[in-house]
Amino acid sequence: MTVDPRAALDRLIAALEAHYTAVASPHGEDDPAVDDAYDILADAFEVYDDALGTVHGEATPFYLAEEDDDEDDDEDDEEYEDEDVDASVDDLAEA
Numbered sequence: 001m002t003v004d005p006r007a008a009l010d011r012l013i014a015a016l017e018a019h020y021t022a023v024a025s026p027h028g029e030d031d032p033a034v035d036d037a038y039d040i041l042a043d044a045f046e047v048y049d050d051a052l053g054t055v056h057g058e059a060t061p062f063y064l065a066e067e068d069d070d071e072d073d074d075e076d077d078e079e080y081e082d083e084d085v086d087a088s089v090d091d092l093a094e095a
Contacts (some may be wrong), residue, residue, distance in 0.1 A: 005055050008048040015044035 015037070022037035042064055052058045 002054050003047055003051040005048065005051040008044070008051040012041075012044040012048045015041040 019034075019037040019041045022031070022033045025033070027034060045060075045062070045064065049060050049062075052060065
């Protein structure tokens with residue numbers, strides 16, 4: 001089933017507004033309203049992007065990051081940072 005890109009855009013705009021409202025409202029650290037608005041926004045974006053591709057052969061310049069374990073991401077970032085520092089030190093020693 002092909003979704004009308006205009007209808008998908010309207011849904012995306014509404015999802016953006018709902019997400020902003022949820023984030024701007026006073027809430028606790030793990031507010032389910034913010035989580036729900038995030039999920040709805042992500043879904044609306046995917047539908048819009050898919051509709052653009054199907055109907056017009058175009059895409060947005062954005063992508064949704066894959067949901068991975070945050071701890072793994074932090075460890076990977078630290079590993080790359082250490083490698084960059086080691087490489088920079090080696091480059092300086094050679095100069």
